[in-house]
Amino acid sequence: MFRFTLLAGTAAALVPHIALAQTDVPPPVSDTAVAHHEDSPEIIVTGNYVRELSLLSGASVLTGTELLRELRPQLGDTLARQAGVSSTAFSPGASRPVLRGFQGERIRILTDGIGSIDVSNTSADHAVTIDPLTAERIEVLHGPAVLLFGSQAIGGAVNVLDRRIPRVIPESGAHVDLIGIFGSAADERSVGGAADVAVGEGIVLHVDGSWRKTDDLRTGGYVLSPALRAEQLEIAAEETEEGHLDEAAEATANANRRGRIPNSGTEQKTLGGGFSLIRDGGSLGVSVSWFDSDYGVPTAPGAGHHHEHEGEETGEEEGVHEHGEEAVTIGLKQLRADLRAQINVGGDLLDQIRVRLGAADYKHTEFEGDEVGTIFRTQAMEGRFELVQTDRGGWRGASGAQFFLRDFEAIGAEAFVPPNETSQIGLFTLQEVSIGKIELEAAGRYEHSKVRSIAAGVDRSFDAVSAAVGAAYAPDDRFRIGVNLSRAERAPAAEELLSNGPHVATQAYEIGDPTLATEKSWVFKAYARAQAGPVRLRASAFANWFDDYIFQAATGEEQDALPVFQYYQRDARYYGFEVEASSDLFTAGGVTIRADGVADYVRATIDSGGPVPRIPPLRLLGGLEATAAKLTARAEIEWVDDQDRVAEFEAPTEGFTTVNASVAWKPWQSRETTLILSANNIFDVAARRHASFTKDFVPLAGRDIRVSARVSF
Numbered sequence: 001m002f003r004f005t006l007l008a009g010t011a012a013a014l015v016p017h018i019a020l021a022q023t024d025v026p027p028p029v030s031d032t033a034v035a036h037h038e039d040s041p042e043i044i045v046t047g048n049y050v051r052e053l054s055l056l057s058g059a060s061v062l063t064g065t066e067l068l069r070e071l072r073p074q075l076g077d078t079l080a081r082q083a084g085v086s087s088t089a090f091s092p093g094a095s096r097p098v099l100r101g102f103q104g105e106r107i108r109i110l111t112d113g114i115g116s117i118d119v120s121n122t123s124a125d126h127a128v129t130i131d132p133l134t135a136e137r138i139e140v141l142h143g144p145a146v147l148l149f150g151s152q153a154i155g156g157a158v159n160v161l162d163r164r165i166p167r168v169i170p171e172s173g174a175h176v177d178l179i180g181i182f183g184s185a186a187d188e189r190s191v192g193g194a195a196d197v198a199v200g201e202g203i204v205l206h207v208d209g210s211w212r213k214t215d216d217l218r219t220g221g222y223v224l225s226p227a228l229r230a231e232q233l234e235i236a237a238e239e240t241e242e243g244h245l246d247e248a249a250e251a252t253a254n255a256n257r258r259g260r261i262p263n264s265g266t267e268q269k270t271l272g273g274g275f276s277l278i279r280d281g282g283s284l285g286v287s288v289s290w291f292d293s294d295y296g297v298p299t300a301p302g303a304g305h306h307h308e309h310e311g312e313e314t315g316e317e318e319g320v321h322e323h324g325e326e327a328v329t330i331g332l333k334q335l336r337a338d339l340r341a342q343i344n345v346g347g348d349l350l351d352q353i354r355v356r357l358g359a360a361d362y363k364h365t366e367f368e369g370d371e372v373g374t375i376f377r378t379q380a381m382e383g384r385f386e387l388v389q390t391d392r393g394g395w396r397g398a399s400g401a402q403f404f405l406r407d408f409e410a411i412g413a414e415a416f417v418p419p420n421e422t423s424q425i426g427l428f429t430l431q432e433v434s435i436g437k438i439e440l441e442a443a444g445r446y447e448h449s450k451v452r453s454i455a456a457g458v459d460r461s462f463d464a465v466s467a468a469v470g471a472a473y474a475p476d477d478r479f480r481i482g483v484n485l486s487r488a489e490r491a492p493a494a495e496e497l498l499s500n501g502p503h504v505a506t507q508a509y510e511i512g513d514p515t516l517a518t519e520k521s522w523v524f525k526a527y528a529r530a531q532a533g534p535v536r537l538r539a540s541a542f543a544n545w546f547d548d549y550i551f552q553a554a555t556g557e558e559q560d561a562l563p564v565f566q567y568y569q570r571d572a573r574y575y576g577f578e579v580e581a582s583s584d585l586f587t588a589g590g591v592t593i594r595a596d597g598v599a600d601y602v603r604a605t606i607d608s609g610g611p612v613p614r615i616p617p618l619r620l621l622g623g624l625e626a627t628a629a630k631l632t633a634r635a636e637i638e639w640v641d642d643q644d645r646v647a648e649f650e651a652p653t654e655g656f657t658t659v660n661a662s663v664a665w666k667p668w669q670s671r672e673t674t675l676i677l678s679a680n681n682i683f684d685v686a687a688r689r690h691a692s693f694t695k696d697f698v699p700l701a702g703r704d705i706r707v708s709a710r711v712s713f
Contacts, residue, residue: 060085060140065632065664068708069676071132071181073188073212073266075109075158078132080689081638082140084578084600086616089692089700090124092186092217093266093295093330098691099140100542100576101602101615102155105493105550110149110159111338115404117360117380118334121152122417122495124693125505126364126376129291129334130160131270133179133192133210137161142542143525144468144486147428147445150402151464151490154521165285165340166196166204166276173198177672178711179210185680185704186214186265202278206287212268216260216296220702221686223257224301227651228696232301254301261698263296263327274338282343282352289336297328297366297505300697328373328505332364352388354400357381366414366505373504374414380406397431408494416501416510420453420494439482441470449491456498458514462491478531486523492516496550496567502560506693509562510552516569520547534584544574551606553613554649563649570609576602590628597622603645613650614691617643632664643690653695656687672712680704 060082062070072078076087076095086098099107104124109116111130118129132138139159146153174197181190192210199205222229232255239248274287339357359381366373386400404424410417426447433440447464466489472482499512527540549572557564582596598621604612623636637659644652662678681687684703688695 061137062139063137064672065666065674065676067132067135067138068179068674068710069662069664069678071179071190071708073132073190073214073268075128075130075132075138075160079138079140079158081598081621083580083598084142084576085140086619086689086691088124089689089698090694091295091297091698092214092261092264093268093293094120094125094127094297096120096124096128097140097158098616099142099156099158100578100600101574101604101612101691103614103691105152105496106155106490108146108149108153108157110157111358112161112165112340112356113149113159114338114356114358114384115150115382117336117358117378117382118362119364119376119378119408122493123503123506125297125330125503127293127295127330127332129293129332129336129360129362131192131210131212131268131291132160133181133190133212134162134164134194134208134270134272135160136163143484144441144443144470145430147443147466147468147486147488148430150404150424150426151445151447151449151466151488152493154488154490154519162208163194163196163206164208164272164287164289165274165338166206166278167283169198169202169204169278170196176713179709181706181708183214183704183706185219185701186217188212188214188706192270204276204278206274206276207272209271210269212266214264214266216262217264218260218702219258219686219699220681220684221258221699222255223259223261223697223699224255225651225688225696225699226654228301229255251301261298263329264298264698266293266295268293268295280344282341284341285339287338289334289338291332291334291336293330293332295330295332297330298694298698299326299328300507300694326369326371329367330364330505331367332362334360334362336360347390348392349390350387351390352386354386354388355384356386357383366412368504372412374410374412374416377409377411378406380404394434395431396433397429399429400427402426402428414502414504416503417495417498417512418453418455418500420451420456420458420498422449422451422494424449424491437473437475439470439472439474441468441472441484443468443486447489447491451492451494451497453494453498456500456514458498460492460497460514462518464489464491464518479529481528482526484523484525484527488521488523490519490521490550492519492550496552499567502562506565507562508565509559511564511566513567513569516550516567517548519550519569521545521549536582538580539578541577542575546572546574549606551612553609553647556649568609571607572605572609572612573607574602574604574612576600592627594625594627595623596625606647609647611645611647613647614693615643615645616689616691617641617645617653617655629669630666632666633662634664635659635661640687651696653688653690656685658685658687659683672710674708674710676706676708678706678708680706 074095076097079085079097080087084100088096120126120128141157146157149157176195179192190212194208197205232251236248236251269292272289276285337359341355343353362378365375382404384402386398388398406422409419428445430443445466449462452459468486470484474480497512497514499510502509522545525542530537548569552565552567555564578600580598585593601618604615618641621638625634639657640655642655646652658681660680664676666674681703687700
């Protein structure tokens with residue numbers, strides 16, 4: 001509770017400074033900064049950051065009609081069609097974004113610039129505590145700008161913006177959004193709503209809520225991959241030969257299972273409320289939110305494990321407790337409080353002071369049938385303080401400090417991570433100067449981290465220093481070319497250091513390494529953006545060279561009847577590219593026909609260790625879109641290559657081709673009200689994401705007819 005008390009105290013301290021500049025009729029004031037997209041002529045809103053700083057470059061932005069069309073229960077699935085993005089696709093209830101092949105501890109998930117404060121970064125089976133249904137805008141950020149968010153953003157960041165802490169005063173005094181979605185593949189029923197109401201001079205109240213329920217997901221083709229099907233059929237033959245007919249029938253049924261993925265249903269509820277005080281001199285807002293999710297974790301056929309129990313009184317071993325294929329489910333709850341404040345100084349050197357705080361009490365329970373397997377509990381807080389400089393002759397920037405505190409505890413026979421405390425404090429600066437048509441950029445960050453576990457006898461401290469420089473040439477708003485070079489460091493996470501035990505949800509025995517050193521990398525990126533008449537092109541190429549790269553890989557051994565996955569550290573190399581292109585083919589009678597395409601590819605190798613596990617393969621996506629005053633029709637084809645460049649003990653993944661189509665109708669152009677009818681995976685093909693830990697028995701959705709509606713007034 002001390003963290004929530006600290007938020008309240010900070011809010012009280014800031015109110016007098018904001019109120020000093022009160023006017024009789026406060027205009028709408030937004031603390032949302034504007035940044036140029038490094039690969040696009042568009043202006044991109046990037047939340048509570050530095051105004052017009054090119055380092056803050058969003059690779060992809062989802063908003064409006066496109067966001068409504070792509071909305072899925074989890075953030076990873078919502079973003080999976082964006083350039084350079086895949087998803088962990090662990091289950092319908094747990095899917096986190098994968099950016100340029102990076103996932104987990106190298107990707108930061110943010111809500112309005114502050115961490116999601118959950119444990120989704122520590123394991124693929126843990127859900128992200130952000131409901132895309134309440135999002136107003138979702139951004140994918142790459143490049144030197146990620147130094148703003150901490151060393152865990154070494155592979156990129158995803159920033160979700162909502163209106164939970166209002167940024168502006170509604171023009172008509174109130175604004176309401178209602179969303180409803182139905183999806184046929186999982187019988188998905190989703191509803192959500194949000195309202196902002198001005199109740200006084202510069203005071204805006206906000207309330208929002210959402211509910212989503214899905215049944216078991218229906219997939220195209222067989223549920224199991226060809227390799228797992230062959231394994232089950234082989235088991236069936238062996239059991240038949242030995243006269244075990246019931247076991248043989250079960251294995252045969254597993255191999256031939258089609259349609260629904262067992263134990264993949266979800267139910268999710270959220271509720272949030274907040275208010276803002278908006279003045280000429282700045283703004284102050286707070287919010288409180290609640291997130292509740294229950295979801296099934298599909299199990300591989302034949303999965304089982306055992307662990308030992310000790311006598312309650314004597315402490316002596318009683319025996320081995322066997323677990324078969326019990327349904328594994330996760331019940332997750334988070335209570336969170338947030339604060340955002342801005343003081344508009346307007347001085348010769350200092351333009352703004354910004355504060356952002358978030359604190360959360362998080363708990364999730366992993367059930368094996370009706371039995372509690374493991375309870376994960378965290379209390380955590382994150383905060384940022386920024387000083388934004390006044391633009392002086394083309395020189396602008398910001399400097400600040402950031403901290404993060406987390407108490408973690410896992411309770412149960414399968415508590416594979418011991419209780420631990422993590423603390424981080426960072427100092428950063430970002431600077432940009434324009435000299436004619438040349439822009440020069442620089443960023444730096446120092447971060448001190450500590451991980452302490454009395455139970456494991458581990459007390460480690462790490463110092464990470466990161467820096468970035470960039471240069472861009474932009475003769476006009478139709479052409480831009482640039483390069484970025486950065487040196488980044490990341491301290492190992494508690495889970496990478498301390499894991500040691502069975503994890504039922506991932507069906508793995510996970511082992512950390514308490515001697516891990518700081519991970520270091522050089523990153524080079526070149527990008528270009530061009531527009532010539534109706535043709536628009538965005539392209540980027542990147543390369544990462546890692547020293548002491550931390551990764552988890554299968555050892556080929558078993559413990560407690562589970563495959564062992566251990567953390568290692570070696571040098572590694574990543575490189576790849578992303579290309580996006582579009583062209584208006586013709587415009588006539590108020591209708592514009594546009595063609596667009598996306599291509600992305602990543603290749604990652606561990607020195608003397610072969611390919612990095614779970615790297616997405618080459619992907620191509622092409623679309624044709626017709627836009628009129630009130631109607632937009634789109635058809636697209638996504639082709640994903642085979643991935644046979646795999647790590648040891650990792651199975652290859654067959655490629656797939658899906659066809660999707662949608663029609664969006666906006667009855668009033670001046671409002672956001674939209675109705676969308678879409679058909680995804682029209683030909684009901686079997687599709688699997690190689691980045692998924694569970695790809696061989698949790699394929700993607702089959703044919704999915706979706707109706708999505710948004711009403712705004």
